[in-house]
Amino acid sequence: MVSLRVYILTRVLLTIPMVFILLSLVFFVMRILPGDPVIAIVGMKASPEHIERLRHELGLDKPLWRQYIDYIAMIMRGDLGRSMIWGKRPVSTEIWDRFPATLELTICAFTVSVLIGLVTGVFASTKPGTKADVGLRLFSIVAYSLFIPLLGMLLQFTLGVKLKLLPVAGRKSPLVQIDRITGLYLLDSLLTLNLVGFVDALRYLLLPSITLGVVLSGVYTRLVRSSMLEVLREDFIRALRARGIPEGQILLRHALKNAFIPVLTMMGLQFSLLLAGAILTETTFSWPGMGTFLLERIEYRDYTTVQGTIVFYALLVAMVSLIVDIIYAYIDPRIRY
Amino acid sequence: MPPLLDVRGLRVYYMLGDEAVKAVDGVSLKVEKGEVLGLVGESGSGKSTLGLAIVRLVPHPGRILEGSVLFKGRDLLKLPEQELSKVRGGEIGMVFQDPLTSLDPLMRVGEQLVETIMAHSQLTKEEAKEKAVKYLELVGISAERFYDYPHQFSGGMRQRAMIAMAISTSPSLLIADEPTTALDVIVQSQIMELFQSLREKLGLSVILITHDISVAMEVADKIAVMYAGHLVECAPSETLYDSPLHPYTQGLLKAVPNIELKDMKLVYIPGTPPDLANPPPGCRFHPRCPRAMDVCRREEPPEVEVGETTVKCHLYR
Numbered sequence: 204m205v206s207l208r209v210y211i212l213t214r215v216l217l218t219i220p221m222v223f224i225l226l227s228l229v230f231f232v233m234r235i236l237p238g239d240p241v242i243a244i245v246g247m248k249a250s251p252e253h254i255e256r257l258r259h260e261l262g263l264d265k266p267l268w269r270q271y272i273d274y275i276a277m278i279m280r281g282d283l284g285r286s287m288i289w290g291k292r293p294v295s296t297e298i299w300d301r302f303p304a305t306l307e308l309t310i311c312a313f314t315v316s317v318l319i320g321l322v323t324g325v326f327a328s329t330k331p332g333t334k335a336d337v338g339l340r341l342f343s344i345v346a347y348s349l350f351i352p353l354l355g356m357l358l359q360f361t362l363g364v365k366l367k368l369l370p371v372a373g374r375k376s377p378l379v380q381i382d383r384i385t386g387l388y389l390l391d392s393l394l395t396l397n398l399v400g401f402v403d404a405l406r407y408l409l410l411p412s413i414t415l416g417v418v419l420s421g422v423y424t425r426l427v428r429s430s431m432l433e434v435l436r437e438d439f440i441r442a443l444r445a446r447g448i449p450e451g452q453i454l455l456r457h458a459l460k461n462a463f464i465p466v467l468t469m470m471g472l473q474f475s476l477l478l479a480g481a482i483l484t485e486t487t488f489s490w491p492g493m494g495t496f497l498l499e500r501i502e503y504r505d506y507t508t509v510q511g512t513i514v515f516y517a518l519l520v521a522m523v524s525l526i527v528d529i530i531y532a533y534i535d536p537r538i539r540y
Numbered sequence: 541m542p543p544l545l546d547v548r549g550l551r552v553y554y555m556l557g558d559e560a561v562k563a564v565d566g567v568s569l570k571v572e573k574g575e576v577l578g579l580v581g582e583s584g585s586g587k588s589t590l591g592l593a594i595v596r597l598v599p600h601p602g603r604i605l606e607g608s609v610l611f612k613g614r615d616l617l618k619l620p621e622q623e624l625s626k627v628r629g630g631e632i633g634m635v636f637q638d639p640l641t642s643l644d645p646l647m648r649v650g651e652q653l654v655e656t657i658m659a660h661s662q663l664t665k666e667e668a669k670e671k672a673v674k675y676l677e678l679v680g681i682s683a684e685r686f687y688d689y690p691h692q693f694s695g696g697m698r699q700r701a702m703i704a705m706a707i708s709t710s711p712s713l714l715i716a717d718e719p720t721t722a723l724d725v726i727v728q729s730q731i732m733e734l735f736q737s738l739r740e741k742l743g744l745s746v747i748l749i750t751h752d753i754s755v756a757m758e759v760a761d762k763i764a765v766m767y768a769g770h771l772v773e774c775a776p777s778e779t780l781y782d783s784p785l786h787p788y789t790q791g792l793l794k795a796v797p798n799i800e801l802k803d804m805k806l807v808y809i810p811g812t813p814p815d816l817a818n819p820p821p822g823c824r825f826h827p828r829c830p831r832a833m834d835v836c837r838r839e840e841p842p843e844v845e846v847g848e849t850t851v852k853c854h855l856y857r
Contacts, residue, residue: 446705
């Protein structure tokens with residue numbers, strides 16, 4: 204296990220140059236884009252003196268290289284700085300406000316998509332070429348190509364408006380109080396034994412999770428199916444059958460585990476992608492997550508917030524991919540670091 | 541007493557589009573209790589398909605069209621899937637050609653053995669583990685390798701582990717399909733010795749499928765020779781060696797090098813085996829047969845009993 208620790212340490216160290224390069228890129232690209240936060244806030248009609256004063260306050264009148272060095276120095280101190288617009292709140296607070304909503308939606312939608320994908324994929328792989336298989340493949344293509352707002356609105360209309368089963372927008376009812384610990388409502392309400400809050404948060408989570416989960420599941424259905432079919436052709440599966448191992452056990456304990464590596468790769472990529480916020484889903488369900496937040500801040504040229512968020516993402520993505528690599532080694536004993 | 545295994549008129553075709561590859565075409569054979577049958581033939585002669593068909597594991601698009609496989613008086617071809625899976629690995633053990641790919645790479649070897657034992661008994665996990673260790677030791681793998689993964693085993697060890705799995709459920713019949721082909725010569729002879737000793741210890745019947753007639757000669761009591769989906773000759777090993785009847789068997793034996801006969805010339809059989817989708821009419825060997833007659837081109841030869849030998853050839857009618 205020593206080698207695993209060395210591996211993890213190496214990977215962690217390697218994220219530093221990665222973050223640095225990414226940060227530099229974002230820093231300059233943001234400044235190449237036309238407009239700046241001052242113009243975005245006060246508009247073109249403000250007096251030149253006013254604009255100049257605001258620029259000075261934000262340090263935007265300094266030479267570019269100076270701004271860059273100042274910013275890097277700040278980051279090295281572990282400070283993401285303050286937002287350049289409105290309340291000028293610390294970037295870390297802004298992220299802390301928004302990120303839990305995204306994380307909660309990500310985990311739920313991700314679980315929905317993986318569950319649908321695994322069940323349909325394994326099922327289809329046991330009956331290749333049958334009507335059920337063709338049907339599931341068709342479902343997976345349709346699901347994958349569905350436009351999220353369309354599916355979202357269909358569900359909102361049927362389950363929300365017509366049947367009045369589920370709320371259609373937001374994270375919880377305005378009247379329900381959930382004490383904030385992690386910002387994940389489901390977890391917080393459980394930790395505070397707030398059953399009303401839990402049920403409420405769950406009801407609000409269902410529609411966006413299902414919408415996003417169904418759309419993402421198509422990929423897994425196809426991937427699980429093809430990966431399973433490949434494994435099921437292998438010699439050791441025949442050998443298992445020849446040893447009279449029950450078919451269900453062969454499928455789940457042996458074939459699925461062997462077929463899981465490519466699926467895990469996809470899961471890691473998709474989880475990272477989801478953490479960046481599902482803008483379409485968030486917009487459809489007025490979900491206060493990172494996707495809409497980042498988009499808005501890019502529009503306002505809120506340099507520090509965008510830069511800080513990107514750093515935060517870079518670290519998250521690095522962490523997720525490291526975890527995926529560790530799981531690889533856990534699943535497959537032939538993989539050693 | 542009826543034989544342990546009695547295969548009658550078995551036909552297995554692979555359906556490829558509108559073509560049918562006649563891999564096993566009307567084969568009958570018997571295996572007695574405690575007997576080692578060597579099933580010999582070249583690649584594509586249908587010997588592996590025959591082995592798989594006995595436990596109904598013929599891969600897609602193969603289909604068992606006709607025949608019966610009587611095992612201890614029950615027809616395996618008519619058994620419901622659930623009961624058959626108790627026979628597979630339980631009463632009939634199988635060992636395959638490639639030990640490198642025949643174990644689940646993600647599961648510890650010992651656990652795979654435990655899984656097999658538990659699938660065929662009411663033992664608890666601890667009892668099954670005890671038994672697993674015992675069987676690993678029986679095939680010459682020490683107990684401390686129990687927790688190894690397949691990739692930590694050598695080819696020979698993996699094949700030993702496969703054999704341990706096949707015999708751990710105390711089967712009465714072991715079907716070994718080219719069990720030593722993927723292994724080097726020294727390991728090959730070790731595995732063959734293992735088979736011999738297991739057979740003596742456990743009183744096991746074995747069907748040894750091999751393309752190497754000399755390997756079969758070493759261990760088998762009886763040898764069945766397959767050619768192009770037909771069983772062409774079946775006889776006790778010594779009889780077959782001393783007086784092979786079928787021209788194909790004669791050709792096979794002439795192609796085996798013999799260390800005692802210094803000036804012996806190796807003779808190969810000219811031509812190639814036929815396309816089993818469109819096999820030649822009459823005797824399938826006639827295009828390559830040095831003694832082919834007119835009738836061979838027209839009529840499929842009957843099975844003729846000559847002494848202890850059963851031969852499918854017009855010469856002995």
